[in-house]
Amino acid sequence: MAESMNGLKRSHRCGELSLSNVGETVTVMGWVAKQRNKGGIIFVDLRDRSGILQVIFEESDAGAEGFAKAEKLRSEYVVAVVGKVEKRAGAVNENLATGEIEVRASQVRILSEALTPPFPIEEESKTKEELRLKYRYLDLRRPDLQSKIILRSKITMAIRKFMSEEGFLEIETPMLTKSTPEGARDYLVPSRVHPGNFYALPQSPQIFKQLLMCSGYDRYFQIARCFRDEDLRADRQPEFTQVDMELSFVDVDDVIAVNERLLKFICKDAIGLDVQLPIARMTWQEAMDRFGSDKPDTRFGMELVDVSKTVAGCGFGVFTSALENGGSVRGINAKGQAEMPRKKIDALVEFAKGYGAKGLAYLCVLPDGSYKSSFAKFMTEEQLKALVEAMDAEPGDLLLFAADKNSVVWNVLGGLRLELGRQLNLIDNSKFNFLWITEFPLFEWSEEENRYMAMHHPFTMPMEEDLAMLETEPGKVRAKAYDIVLNGTELGGGSVRISDDKIQERMFEALGFTKESAYERFGFLLDAFKYGVPPHAGLAYGLDRLVMLLTGADSIREVIAFPKVKDASCLMTEAPNVVDQKQLDELGISINPIEEKE
Structure with missing residues (x-):
């Protein structure tokens, strides 16, 4: 008793x-x-x-x-x-x-007193995650999980301390706001007092933090809860936490400088890591060309090599047709892997297909200097030799090639590079490699929508020297946008915002918005800009990702007290769930059954 x-x-x-x-x-x-x-x-x-x-x-x-x-x-x-x-x-x-x-x-x-728990409360638990999440209140007693949650609290406190000392004001923005269907799906909240109308839960405090700059608060930050109704991946959550900030009278270098100091302070305070400043920078174009990714893991080499000029005019149709269609041929060199079993190479081909490749060409430079290749019969000895030299290959190396439009080639080889890095133990897990990626494209083409979409959001400022191409060659316009990357994971991103209403109108036109539709969605922001708006810029971190990387956790679920699983449900509370008919009646909502697709 x-x-x-x-x-x-x-x-x-x-x-x-x-x-x-x-x-x-x-x-x-x-x-x-x-x-x-x-x-x-x-x-x-x-x-x-x-x-x-x-x-x-x-x-x-x-x-x-x-x-x-x-x-x-x-x-x-x-x-x-x-x-x-x-x-x-x-x-x-x-x-x-x-x-x-x-x-x-x-x-x-x-x-x-206590019942016998359904699994041992111990570090490095071997219990299936589904069972641990069902009894999350027991799982949270495990010392290794507690240490991560405690460190998350410590990191959050360090952020607040630093931001306060740097002159930032912590200001809360609304949770119930207006739906602006541009980007991921909103979570909608029906209004009882406004029948047939809905609030949206914020995907980000973006518009409100820009309004705070219009209101003269100069430097704002918030540890903000955000929501996205996305088709989830294994390491995504429908609700997540952002370290959100906005600054007035600044440009790219100012935002980067304050955030470098913030990262140095957090890492030193939380885990004793001394981050060397300044953090390296790389343009988006360089990152894609060298690593096939806009969030490159720079802890190991195996960089992409563009061999388009080397193979131009060769007899291998896969290469030449890709070049004729405006694409490229690129490769990676897996050092010392020439004698990799054919079964393993075939598995890499299948892996590449998952990233959009139609196939994967390979060439083994055998220890005796001879070649074994999937395409050798289509090329002369001189052409093969030139290709090997272009890849800086030596006897014992395995060369893997993708040929398609650039976006596919980057995606395939970027993914393959990381997979080989893991398989061959090339990644030093003791390293913390921070990197800024700058000069992103302002737009990306959407095949689904058949139009240009904003790569970040419609308020991102173009690079001044690219403004002339906004109407004529929008695909070539670079943005004053920047991401901070750690060990191949995007920690956060931001941009300088458009503060000139003429440029904002041109931006909306490039995105296919009429003036009326732009005002319908963002009228309150555009109206605010008419009353004097300072140049401003901002950035937001994913706090869950930052804590995950600093604690060495395998998943963001390990650093969130009560996470959801892959289908956005909570195994412990069984949310989402049905509600009383009375609640639906008050909201004027009826449920129409949706037939499940086969």
Whole structure:
């Protein structure tokens, strides 16, 4: 039967005790991680968020009643223990921060009994994630998961401290706002008092933070909850947290400078990492040409090589037809992999097809200098030799080629490069390689919509020197946009915003908006700009991703207290779920069953 604390006060957390406390009488409280009964002595590992502490019970100290209670203790019982801190009589446990001491109990109270948990509460759990997420409140007791959640709190506090000292104001923006269907799908919220009308949950505070710049607040930031109703990938969440900011009277270099200082401060404060400034920069075009990705992992080489000129006019139709259609031929060099089994090469071909390739051409430079290739018969010895030289290949190397339009080639070889990096253990996981990607294209062509779409959003400022091409060659216009990348993951992105209404009108026209449709969606922002708008720019980080990378977690689910799974559902609360008919009636909503597609 559970006892009350009855005036008992905790003096220390479990992990806070050390040799300096030897001889003190302390009161600790927590969960029983393990109980070991050795006859006349009982050992209990007591756990709270600070760590694990060994408590020993002997009848001579705890009394018959206390010893009897200790015998009853089971995993996850909640207890309060009063006892004296002693230096360990047995071997020191070097795996514990408290491994040099133990508490000899004189009193114990069982504050709560517990059922046997459905899985062991232990570090590096082998339990299936679905079961752990169903019982997330138990999963969150695991020390390795707790340390990540605690570090997330520490990082968030460090951000607030830094931003405050840099003159930023923390201002909250609305959760219930207007739907602007440009980008990902909104989560919609029906209005009871405005029948047939809906709010949208924010995908980002973008428009509001720009309005705050119009309102003269100069530097804003927010730890903002955001929502996107997307078809989820394994590591995406329908609700996520942004570190959001906007600054007035700045340009690209100003935003980058303050964010470099922020990253240096966070990394030093959170994990003791000393980030060297300035962080390297690379244009979007260079990143795509060298790595096939706008978020390149620069911890290893194996860069893409454009061999289009080398293979022009060769006899291999796959290469020449790609070039004739305005595409390119590029390759990567897997050093020392010439004798990779054919089965493995075929698996890489199938992998490449998943990224849009029709196939993958390969050439092995064998140790004796001869070639084994999927296309050698279509090329002369001189052409093959020139290709090998262009790829800087040596005997023992495996060369892999993709030929198609640039976007496909980049996608295929960028993905293949990362896969080979993982397979061949080329990635140094101890490195933290930060990188700025700049000068993104302003637009990207959408085959689905058959028009240009904003690569970032419609308020992104074009590079001044490219403004003349806005109407004539929109595909060549670069944006004053920038992303911060860490180890091949985009941490955040931002841009200088358009503050000139004439340029904004031209931007809307390029995106296919009429003046009327632009005002229907963004009229309040455009009207605000008529009353004096400062030049402004901003950036937003994915806090979940940042914490994931700094803690070495495998997934953002490990750094979110209560995450959703891949289909955007919560296994613990069983959300989303049906609601009462009365609630639907109040909102004027009827449910039309949707036939599931085969």
